[in-house]
Amino acid sequence: MPRSSESTQQQTATPEPGRGRTEKRDLILDAAITVFARQGYHGARVSDIAREAGIAYGLVYHYFKNKEEILSTIFDERWGGFLEAVETIAAGSAPASDRLLSVAALVLNGFQLRPDWVKVLVLEIQRSSRFSEPAQLRAVGRLLDAVERVVRDGQAAGEFRSDIDAGVATYLFMGALDFVITSLVLGVKRIEGGEQDQRAYHLTVAQGLLEIFLNGIAKEGGD
Amino acid sequence: MPRSSESTQQQTATPEPGRGRTEKRDLILDAAITVFARQGYHGARVSDIAREAGIAYGLVYHYFKNKEEILSTIFDERWGGFLEAVETIAAGSAPASDRLLSVAALVLNGFQLRPDWVKVLVLEIQRSSRFSEPAQLRAVGRLLDAVERVVRDGQAAGEFRSDIDAGVATYLFMGALDFVITSLVLGVKRIEGGEQDQRAYHLTVAQGLLEIFLNGIAKEGGD
Amino acid sequence: MPRSSESTQQQTATPEPGRGRTEKRDLILDAAITVFARQGYHGARVSDIAREAGIAYGLVYHYFKNKEEILSTIFDERWGGFLEAVETIAAGSAPASDRLLSVAALVLNGFQLRPDWVKVLVLEIQRSSRFSEPAQLRAVGRLLDAVERVVRDGQAAGEFRSDIDAGVATYLFMGALDFVITSLVLGVKRIEGGEQDQRAYHLTVAQGLLEIFLNGIAKEGGD
């Protein structure tokens, strides 16, 4: 399922003769991500996507059965890639806390590199009622499973406390990450400054999250 | 997905003479929540809401300017009540950690009592692009502010560590809570058993979240 | 092609307050018959029907699920009436040959009075592949059955020869009638002159058909 295709082309309206079948398909997917991110799934017309891709809208229906299938394809292929990356990290041999930091950094950097992808995943897919379709629930479940495995690894290795439910801890960690991303996506928290500032900010946030997750906010010896 | 969409009111098509203006208005709002929870905002027709409320659909426009206003009214009135409750808790004098536990319990119990309300708030309002409208951003902001104030109180009182950014901590806490709610709403995690089991489960989750939030997952003395 | 498309009602854009729900529905059906007769089912746009009926095209969908349902409703209601008339004649006590003459006259007069109805029945319904749907096949079957019963009555009464298969005779009779109607509808045979001429012509044809049907074309004593 995971077909993580790095489409590296920036679409122009002028036809580029060298493109093959797959590339045109990706062109449409990229355009759809851009438009979905800008207007939302329901607010996006198929013709908007086609215009963004620089093609006739009829062509969309050569590659996708309908508008819905575009969205679910984005989910399958893009989320799939992300999921693989997370699972690779999770399966690593680094200390559990380092792996969690890597996941957090992956998520936050993902947003920085491909904000539209993340925006669509977060707003239109993950939260939509479409999200409740089995295949997609399962995909989210796999993500949670991967992280939970890291937590259990940490507990087994004596790195994490064993008196805490791994599932709850996973919820806490991923929920926090998700909330940060959503806030960034929606612009609740606006970050001023250039790319360097953003990268620095993301790192700070990731480290802050992990610090609390690891050591808690209570004063040492408190509680 | 948990069957959380049962109508909480059984309307009949026969007019009930005793109802006044306000009651009919609420009837529509309740019906809208039920239908939005079931079908989503975009998937809900005005006629669906009217049928659920047992009235003619033209009548909806006596009470609300348009469909959009129904949603924002739900937001204002229902979210408003929730927000006030949270702010009341936040303004209390109990220890910061107790206040956070109360907030968590409030949220989780809210889901248990009125799953449709929470579902609509979470899926259709909070996450929608409407969320980025100033009034509603402000409302979410107020919620974050209230919780952040609790965190700062805890830091000021020496209850919480001061070397952690209060904003990040707030994100972590609310994000975790939000994620749990979303998972419950979408049925990622299914809870078997009767109402007692659910209540117990919610309490366990709330306490687990707080425990990590306070003391971290790392082994004492570890790191 | 015979001018068979005169609207049976002259719609105006001004609403006629006296019309009730049923009348508006019939207005649409009548308009549809006119338009289907003129342009064929596939060539008729829903907006054409609405314009012919003097209403907004959206209103069509208050009364009918879709375009297809308009056609099948025409079939059910109009063909149903015709079928009843034929069955009434068939169940009569007149000599079989008189009853057959009455059927022929009914059919031919029906064409004269409501050419559009007949045209749609003949061209768009009876012959279409839609015709092969069970309900409609059965309806045509009922027509054949009614006529076949008359033939059998005639045989039982000693009026008709018993050495001929009643089914084949029915085919012959109805087929001939049908072919005449189709030719008239399609204008293969054009009839000059006024209404009197048409009526006279139809009578001639009906009597000619019956004469052959009864006595054959072979010279007396021939064969």
Add this chain to the structure above:
Amino acid sequence: MPRSSESTQQQTATPEPGRGRTEKRDLILDAAITVFARQGYHGARVSDIAREAGIAYGLVYHYFKNKEEILSTIFDERWGGFLEAVETIAAGSAPASDRLLSVAALVLNGFQLRPDWVKVLVLEIQRSSRFSEPAQLRAVGRLLDAVERVVRDGQAAGEFRSDIDAGVATYLFMGALDFVITSLVLGVKRIEGGEQDQRAYHLTVAQGLLEIFLNGIAKEGGD
């Protein structure tokens, strides 16, 4: 409905080098007949025809200007052959009644041998509004003319009564035949049994039709 749409040719996607221009063209026509018979003209996509023929749909436009031309070509070439056969029979020197029997047998056997051809001719060409186009009206007219000539021959030879209008008699004869065919095509009348039974049935029907046509259904000496 009788399953009469089995492809009579099994095309493969692999090119067959031996085929020349004409063969590929016929391949398309045969495929079109199969598809038109199955789905009707309007319900048949050009791509359906191409798939049935085992070629790319673009190639259809090398052989035919458009979809419409495919249908009219079928009409011209297939109906043309049938028309010639009928005219040959009609021009013969056999007794008129024998010639009519031959025509009836030709038609009924044609259906038996090439049900799809007849189905398309009957349903899509003859009855369509296309039928009212001059060239095609003329073709049907020629058929009627040929049969009418036989009837007149019979009258001139003293074989048929002269007091009956030859046109009406022709309508009766061809209409009956047509109706039988249509019923067979649409499956109103289902014939059980093997090929032998069908052939026998067709012969019976043809003879029955002719018997009535010649001698009438009225009891000898009756009327």
Add this chain to the structure above:
DNA sequence: CATGAATGAGGCTTCATTCAT
């Protein structure tokens, strides 16, 4: 000849909203 990617006009249908009663 052959392919099938590309085009875009055209039509059906939905549904929020208005309005006469």
Add this chain to the structure above:
DNA sequence: AATGAATGAAGCCTCATTCAT
């Protein structure tokens, strides 16, 4: 206050046809 008939803008989708390769 209540009804639901009426309106029509908007958008999805189909599919015949063209065209570059």
